[in-house]
Amino acid sequence: MTSSIQQTTWTGRWVAERAGVALTGSERLPELVGLALRSGNPRRAHLLVSSVLGKHVPQRPAVVHGAGLELGRRVKELLGDEAAGRAVVLGYAETATGLGHSVADGLDAPYLHSTRRAVPGIPPLGGFEEEHSHATGHLLLPADPELLAGGGPLVLVDDELSTGRTVLNTIRELHGRHPRDHYVLVALVDLRPAEDRRRLAAAAAELGARLDVVATASGGVDLPEDIVARAERLIAAVPPTAPPPAVDPAPLVRVELDWPAGLPDGGRHGFTARDRERLDAVLPSLAEQLATALDGAQAQSGAAERVLVLGFEELMYAPLRLAEALGQRLGGDRVRYSTTTRSPVLAVDDPGYAIRTRLAFPAHDDPQDGAPRERYVYNVAPGADGARRFDAVVLVVDDVADTPALYRGEYALLRQLRQVTGRVVLAVLPSHQPAAPSGPLLSSPSGPLSSSPSGPLPSPLYGPAFSSYRPEDVAWLLKDLSGVRLEAPTEEREEAVQNGGAHYAESLPVEYRPSPEYQELFHRALRGSAGRIALAVGTVAETLLRERGPGLVLASLARAGTPVGILVRRWLAFAHGLDVPHYAVSIVRGRGIDRVALRYLAAHHRAADVVFVDGWTGKGAITRELADALAGTGFDPDLAVLADPGRCVRTHGTRDDFLIPSACLNSTVSGLVSRTVLRAGLIGPDDFHGAKHYAELAGGDVSEAFLSTVAACFGDVRAAAVEGAERLATDPDRAPDWAGWAAVERISAEYGIDDVNLVKPGVGETTRVLLRRVPWRVLARRGAGADLDHVRLLAAQRGVPVEEVDGLPYSCVGLVHPRYSRGATGAGGLAVRGRES
Incomplete structure (x- = not known):
């Protein structure tokens, strides 16, 4: 493996010399790992950076896949054919999803990896914590809940064994559900101290199970007692990276790969021997599509002598196999492979440091309130010399991650990649969506559902049979x-809703017939x-x-x-x-x-x-x-x-x-x-x-x-x-600031309304209050003109007072009458629920 990796300078020297960190044990360790300093993780100051994992360091795809295949073959020799035929492989997100899958290839076993992405409709089989990590929660989401239920050996794969606590947490979680008598731990490097080795062995004995360890190299990491303080001083002393010079963005070509229907894009929900056969059969044609897409932009940017296939966090295996196939299609030694990551690491542009350059970008698969979390890609941007590392980058994501945040914004990943390479190809895979299991679903952020939607899909309705719109309209x-x-009098519905007797969506108001x-x-x-x-x-x-x-x-x-x-x-x-x-x-x-x-x-x-x-x-x-x-x-x-x-x-x-x-x-x-x-x-x-x-x-x-x-x-x-x-x-004020919500809270306090759901701001919502709720009063901005003519007319028809007020950010606000509150004389304890549309 040394000759295939072709390392000339150990990429751990910078940290070793300055922070006093040393690797001991196998002579192969410097060949397999370099060193870097973590940023933003107080639990661990240093990071072992694998040169064969394909995560932080671009590497030949054959080397990355081959490292896992070699470990898988060694596990097969250890188990023997009969036990190997009953084995299941479990990899860890995000770093080892591709390595675990490659081990499963070498063992020819079914595969599952943990995930940090919750998937609607798929209840977790279990979960566990990764105690030292910056992102700890792991979920197990097999499409087949029986995947881990067999009694055969369970092979657990991580890129490194540093303490063994993560695998111990996993074994205890799974053994309580499905006991078995044999576990195999697999890693590229095993660096556990003697105390942790004894702890894991004792835990296995307590469970009555055999536990074996297979690693490419083993040894230890010697750390000074003040490693955290040393790392902090070193990080503070590194000057900030100068922004790259502005250049015209590289051409962007999007390719929709002909990914076979039903073929999983990885092991998040399980990957079987049949899936492996299907993928192997289609890889040449997928590589041809990527090669064609690369050729499509060549006239604008020149030949791509160095190509990087860049995977995305947990999506490591499919991009790895695509990179391997593309390398065979292009010929020569032109293709490298790596992936984006959640791990924040200091970049130092020195040959003796493992992370030379860094691009930070907002997460594009993680919609949430506020600013999205930051993600990273390492050793892709040019260094201090300004020379491009790659002539082209092929970014492979799944459709869950193909969101506007991937394109939009100054620091969006695609925008930054287009600044550091000659052309960019975006390849999008369908994220595997297994059928949801039968039975009740767990509560989701959108509320509990009565049961899982897994049957045949119904057909849409069209006008004029349903609605007066043209069929092509909607x-x-x-x-x-x-x-x-379904209709009930407005007062009756309001009382039932406010007193918790019914949800607003369970009935309909009587349709208003306008005068x-x-x-x-x-x-x-x-x-x-x-x-x-x-x-x-x-x-x-x-x-x-x-x-x-x-x-x-x-x-x-x-x-x-x-x-x-x-x-x-x-x-x-x-x-x-x-x-x-x-x-x-x-x-x-x-x-x-x-x-x-x-x-x-x-x-x-x-x-x-x-x-x-x-x-x-x-x-x-x-x-x-x-x-x-x-x-x-x-x-x-x-x-x-x-x-x-x-x-x-x-x-x-x-x-x-x-x-x-x-x-x-x-x-x-x-x-x-x-x-x-x-x-x-x-x-x-x-x-x-x-x-x-x-x-x-x-x-x-x-x-x-x-x-x-x-x-x-x-x-x-x-x-x-x-x-x-x-x-x-280009509007700098385009981002939401939720000023309306603040105004509603202020109005609620001023009028003694304990439930903001009874405050309906804006001319549209006020109109709805007057048409199909029990209105209490209308607040109108002083001086509002013809936009409120219909509001005043409806209010007069229903005997609702209209108060003109100053300082109202809306044209008007409608207040729902609070008199139906259970056990209240004013507006306390209200519980109005429902979408009024």
């Missing part, structure tokens, strides 16, 4: 409940605001096209978002000739988004292409609900709205609180479709959420009139919409 991912009586006076007010408002709405629609559509590309799939939040989704779709057809799919899906506050609808979207489109659309934001409750519901699914939670007065989203047409006339009415401006319904007994585990089609209200339907009036203004505002999208792209 596909409703809903269940038709038109024949079910002639109110209908005329709607048409007057539409004529006055159509151009303003068209501009907001165009700004949103141009922004989405600019940032997400032409492969958009629109998913509007039924029902208020559906007219907006149709308008965005019509803009893209008008301005760009695009025929964009559009679906309407249900989301219910407190219960999350329709999981069966998500399954449908994921089965028919790339999750990363789906954009969720709504009309406006109030205080941001649905924005938060959507983000929670989509966490870990691969769908982008960045909601697009026409108006964002609550300052809750990035993609918006305006942040002014103005009247969108579709808020003035209910079903008669929304295709004659009701709010969505989620009620046990009506909606099964494999059903979409439900809704009704009010065909009997067709005489008052203005749905198409609203759409056509706004669309007629598209030509007049096209140039302004393009300019608006350009401004939004």
Whole structure:
């Protein structure tokens, strides 16, 4: 292995000399590992950097795969053919997922690796902690819960054994569920002190199990007692890395690999011998696709003599095998392989230090509130000499990680890679989504579901059979409940909801039938605001096209978002000739988004292409609900709205609180479709959420009139919409600051309302309060004009006072009456739940 690695200078010398760290034992250790200093981990100051793992140090893919194959063959010799045939291999995330898979290849055994990514619908079989790590939690998510239930040997693979505590935690967790009599620990290097070796042996004896260790090299690490203090001083003394000079970004080519349907992209949910055969058979054709993509940009950037295939965190094995196949396809010694990582490490541009350069970028598979966590790629950027390390980089990610954060922002990974190489190819694999097991699901961030959605997918509904919209306008991912009586008087529903007797989504309000006076007010408002709405629609559509590309799939939040989704779709057809799919899906506050609808979207489109659309934001409750519901699914939670007065989203047409006339009415401006319904007994585990089609209200339907009036203004505002999208792209205040939520909390305190869910900010939400809740009062910003004419009319019809106030960030705010609170005389103890759409 020494000649194949071709190390000339030991990459641990810098740390060894300055921090007093020494490796002892096998002469092969310096060949296998270098040294670096960790940043941001108080538990460990030093890091062993493997030269054959393919994580931090780019290496020949044949060397990386070969290191694991060699260990697997040694385990097979140790076990013998009969026991080896019953063995299962378990690798550790994130560092050893590829190594463990390669060991399983050498052993020809089924494989599973732990993961730090929760997968909706797959309950964990177990979990354990990695005590010294910067990211400790490990989950086991086998698609087949019986994968680890057999009595054969369990082979546990990590890149290094430093104390053995992680494997001991694993063995204890699994032995309590499925006892077995033989465990094998496998690592590239075994550096456990004698005390830890004795502790692990004693634990195995206590369990009555045999425990063997197989490692490429063994020894120890001698550390001075003050290693942490020494490391801190060294880190402080290293000057900051100068930013690379600005260059024109390299060409970016995206390739959709013809990955076989149903073939796992790794071992997160298990990988069998049959899967191994399928992958081996298809690798040459996949490598041909990558080679063609590399050739596609060659005219712009020159020949790619040095190519890096870059994997992504836990996604190590598939990129490794692709790199190996690409190297065989290109010939020569041109291809190297490594992956991105969660591990923060100091970079020092010295031949005797293992981490020469570092790129830090926001996580692109981890949607969450606030700033995303930081991730890293090492030894890819140029060093002090400015010379490129690679002529081309092939970045391989799964579709869960193919999010806007991969492209968007100054420090996005793709943007940085395009600054340090001659061309970039992005290859996206489908993240394996096994069928969910039967039985109840665990609670998820979006709330508990009655059972797992694992049956056949239902079909969408289309107009005119369901809704008055054209069939090409929208596909409703809903269940038709038109024949079910769900309406109840408003006061009765309000009392049941506030007193906890029913969820808001379990019934429907009686549809408001507007008076002639109110209908005329709607048409007057539409004529006055159509151009303003068209501009907001165009700004949103141009922004989405600019940032997400032409492969958009629109998913509007039924029902208020559906007219907006149709308008965005019509803009893209008008301005760009695009025929964009559009679906309407249900989301219910407190219960999350329709999981069966998500399954449908994921089965028919790339999750990363789906954009969720709504009309406006109030205080941001649905924005938060959507983000929670989509966490870990691969769908982008960045909601697009026409108006964002609550300052809750990035993609918006305006942040002014103005009247969108579709808020003035209910079903008669929304295709004659009701709010969505989620009620046990009506909606099964494999059903979409439900809704009704009010065909009997067709005489008052203005749905198409609203759409056509706004669309007629598209030509007049096209140039302004393009300019608006350009401004939004560079707007320093674009990020949400949730100012609306703060205003709602202030109003709640001023009016003695203990539950912010009873405060409905903005003209759209206030209209809803007046149409289908029991309103208490309306707060109107002093001097607000015609946008509130319909609010004043509705308030007068229902005998609701309208108070003009100063300092209101919204045009108006509607307050739901608190009198139904259980055991309260004022507004205390309220528990209103439900999405009003």
